[in-house]
Structures are given as C-alpha cells and as structure tokens.
Amino acid sequence: MHAATLAQEGLKIDWATMPTYNTIxxxxxxxxxxxxxxLARQLMTKPSEVSAEGWSxxxxxxxxxLTTTGLHMTLTWPLAAGGFPFDNIIFGETSLGFGVLLLGASIYLWRRGAEALTRPEPLAALAKVAQPISVFVGGLGLALFGIAVAGIKYKLFAAPPEEPISGEFAEWPLxxxxxxxxxxxxxGIGAVLFPFVVNSLKKATAVLTVPIKITxxxxxxxxxxFILFGAMNFFTHIGLIVNTM
Structure with a gap:
C-alpha cells in the first residue's frame, strides 16, 4: 500500500511512514x-570580543x-517511504557533512580557541587550522551544484496544494x-570559494579579497x-499534516 494516495476528498498521507524534520x-x-x-566578521573587526566558548x-x-538528523536520514533508505528517497541525499547527506564540520569547529574552539585568540593574527591562525578541511568543503560545494541542477531538471521541492503558503505554487513546480x-x-558558490578564502586569510586578515566578500x-x-524558510515550514508542514491525515 502506498503511503500517499489520492482519494476523492484530496491527498491522504500515511504519516507513520513519512517522517520529516527538514524544518529544524x-x-x-x-x-x-x-x-x-x-564569527569571521568579529575576528576581523573586534577579535578581543570573540568568545571561543560561546562560539563553541x-x-x-x-x-x-545536523549530524544526528543528517546521519539518520543518510543511513535510512528511504527515510520517507512515501516516495521521496532523493531527500536522503539532498537534505540528509548535506546536513551530515555540515553538521560534522560544525562539531569539529566546536571541539577545536572549546579546546584551543582561547589560545588561538591570543595570537597576533587570530584569524590567520584559525585559517591555517581550517586549510586541510577546506578541500572537503569545496567538494561539498560541487555537490550542492549537482543538487541545484537536479532540482530544476526534475522539478523537485514542489509542495502539494494541501500545504499552506507553498502549496499556492503547486501548479508551477518550477x-x-x-x-x-x-x-x-x-x-555551493561560497563552499567552492572556501579554499581560496582560507588561503587569503592566511596571508592578510585585514584585506577583504573578492572570494572573501562573495562567500x-x-x-x-x-x-x-534558510532560517526564515525553516521557521515558515513549521507552520506549513503542520498544516500539510492536518490537511492530509
């Protein structure tokens, strides 16, 4: 039996098989x-006011x-048995990658952040630490380009008419x-430029190069x-559930 069926009264979804948390x-x-x-702006303008513990x-x-939800979505195929396995890649794998990067930054700032901030050029010092992982960040950027192309080619992300606000555009999925x-x-543009940003920050912390500005x-x-869209989706997704139960 399919999780989502179209009955005379409208779309019906078996939400027991359609977990979703791309809101949070x-x-x-x-x-x-x-x-x-x-954080980067604060390091450039007022490094003495940066709280390593706070950012950690x-x-x-x-x-x-992001790591918890992304890992679950990445390893559970499909997370939503109603027919959206591409969400595992689009939201799951990208959230997992970003989440682990943030956790890595958190651990470093907690253990070594205060020490780095005491150096003459704290941003340059942090850039040197970030340089090895910048290759992975750039790779994620290329992956995001792939997602963007797939989203337009296959008309992904379109909401059904039963979803408030977003559903108003159901007739125009593009x-x-x-x-x-x-x-x-x-x-993706910022992620691809990230290795160049790190390289620039290593050399001159006070100079806003083109890659730094764009990123x-x-x-x-x-x-x-994404903050505003996610906040809106707390309403729209609740509305979709109510309208399709």
Whole structure:
C-alpha cells in the first residue's frame, strides 16, 4: 500500500511512514552559515570580543542537530517511504557533512580557541587550522551544484496544494524548484570559494579579497533565508499534516 494516495476528498498521507524534520534542519543549517560569517566578521573587526566558548557552544548545538538528523536520514533508505528517497541525499547527506564540520569547529574552539585568540593574527591562525578541511568543503560545494541542477531538471521541492503558503505554487513546480535550487547553488558558490578564502586569510586578515566578500555575502543571505524558510515550514508542514491525515 502506498503511503500517499489520492482519494476523492484530496491527498491522504500515511504519516507513520513519512517522517520529516527538514524544518529544524533548515533553521540549524541557516544559523550555522550565518554564524560562520558573523564569527569571521568579529575576528576581523573586534577579535578581543570573540568568545571561543560561546562560539563553541553555538556550533556544538547546531552541529549536533545536523549530524544526528543528517546521519539518520543518510543511513535510512528511504527515510520517507512515501516516495521521496532523493531527500536522503539532498537534505540528509548535506546536513551530515555540515553538521560534522560544525562539531569539529566546536571541539577545536572549546579546546584551543582561547589560545588561538591570543595570537597576533587570530584569524590567520584559525585559517591555517581550517586549510586541510577546506578541500572537503569545496567538494561539498560541487555537490550542492549537482543538487541545484537536479532540482530544476526534475522539478523537485514542489509542495502539494494541501500545504499552506507553498502549496499556492503547486501548479508551477518550477517556482519552488528554482527558489530552493538557487539557495543550494549560492551556498555551493561560497563552499567552492572556501579554499581560496582560507588561503587569503592566511596571508592578510585585514584585506577583504573578492572570494572573501562573495562567500560572506552568499552565506549570510542563504543563512537568513534558510532560517526564515525553516521557521515558515513549521507552520506549513503542520498544516500539510492536518490537511492530509
């Protein structure tokens, strides 16, 4: 029996086989992206006011959420038996990768952050630590480009008419496909540029190079967008459940 069936009264979904938590994932991912930008900006302008313990706590909380949910979604095929196995890749694997990165940053800042902040150029010191993992970040960026292309080609992310707000665009699936794919692509741009950002920060912490500016802008914009979109989805997803039970 299919989890989702179309009856005369409208779409019906067996929610026991359709777990979903990309709501909290979206907020955590957005906060993580925005947090990285804010930390870098603080290190550039007022390094003496940076709290290594505070940022460690922030990244630890966000990393734990993304790693836990992302790992479960990555290893459970399909997480949603109603027919959305591509969500395992799109949301699960990307959240897992970002979550582990945030946890790594959290552990380092907790154990060595205060020491790094006492150095003459703290941002340059942190950039040297981040350089080895920047290859993985760049690879995730390329993966995000793949997700963006797939989202438009296969018209993914479209909400059914029964979902409030987002469902208003159900007749035009490309609208949400373009919106979500654009967000993934923008994050991907920053991720692909990240190795160049790290290399620039190692040499001159006070100089805003083009890669640094672009990465800061796209991650700040998408961070805010994912926070707002995730918050909205707490309403829209609840509405979808009520309308399809």
């Amino acid at each position: 994932m979206s907020i955590a991912a957005g906060a993580g992206l925005l947090g990285i930008v804010l 706590l922030a990244f630890g909380v966000l990393g734990a959420i 609208v949400e496909a373009i919106f979500m794919s654009s967000l993934f692509a923008l994050i 800061g802008i796209v991650w700040a914009v998408t961070g805010v967008a």
